[in-house]
Amino acid sequence: MEVIPVRVALRCRPLVPKEINEGCQSCLTFVPGEPQVIVGTEKAFTYDYVFEPTAEQEEVFSTVISPLLRGLFKGYHATVLAYGQTGSGKTYSMGGAYTSAQESDPSVGVIPRVIRRIFEEREKKADSEFCLAVSYLEIYNEDILDLLSSSKDRSALSIREDPKEGIKVSEVQCEKPVSCL
Numbered sequence: 001m002e003v004i005p006v007r008v009a010l011r012c013r014p015l016v017p018k019e020i021n022e023g024c025q026s027c028l029t030f031v032p033g034e035p036q037v038i039v040g041t042e043k044a045f046t047y048d049y050v051f052e053p054t055a056e057q058e059e060v061f062s063t064v065i066s067p068l069l070r071g072l073f074k075g076y077h078a079t080v081l082a083y084g085q086t087g088s089g090k091t092y093s094m095g096g097a098y099t100s101a102q103e104s105d106p107s108v109g110v111i112p113r114v115i116r117r118i119f120e121e122r123e124k125k126a127d128s129e130f131c132l133a134v135s136y137l138e139i140y141n142e143d144i145l146d147l148l149s150s151s152k153d154r155s156a157l158s159i160r161e162d163p164k165e166g167i168k169v170s171e172v173q174c175e176k177p178v179s180c181l
């Protein structure tokens with residue numbers, strides 16, 4: 001059987017206070033023990049994982065992200081894509097609204113948890129050589145912006161296809177330690 005290297009997780013967030021005040025109601029039913037939701041009364045959708053509103057960040061992380069991190073340390077690439085309409089919880093799940101003061105807070109999301117785990121793993125594997133680098137891009141109104149750029153008026157970057165390196169964003173800032181250069 002062909003292995004599909006893409007997994008889809010559905011996370012349903014709790015109603016936010018504004019929705020509760022407006023009298024909104026959840027329209028999803030969760031099928032116990034199955035990664036399946038029913039919208040209304042009859043439309044059923046099945047995913048690789050389904051998280052109910054009560055699921056906490058730790059559960060999402062240990063179920064969906066931890067296997068990717070195990071793969072990462074065996075040399076595989078990993079991509080996590082948050083997709084959903086505005087207000088559906090992408091920033092919350094990815095942990096984009098995170099400050100260093102909240103580092104150990106159970107509410108922190110995927111990104112700070114991944115970073116913590118990578119550094120912990122690096123400590124454990126003292127016999128391996130690591131090179132950690134980071135870039136941070138935003139696509140806004142179809143423009144690609146470099147969030148690590150300190151220049152005040154960030155100009156949009158372009159995507160190019162390099163015969164050797166493949167598709168890349170030219171001139172993106174990549175923060176890496178001197179030992180990796």
Ligand SMILES: Nc1ncnc2c1ncn2[C@@H]1O[C@H](COP(=O)(O)OP(=O)(O)OP(=O)(O)O)[C@@H](O)[C@H]1O
Pocket residue numbers: 012013014016084085086087088089090091092093
């Ligand atoms: N699992 C959750 N538990 C509790 N609150 C949540 C959860 N997911 C999202 N929220 C809350 O719902 C609101 C909207 O979430 P968020 O800002 O993450 O949405 P978004 O998908 O990033 O929206 P946008 O596309 O507009 O940036 C926020 O107030 C957030 O705190």
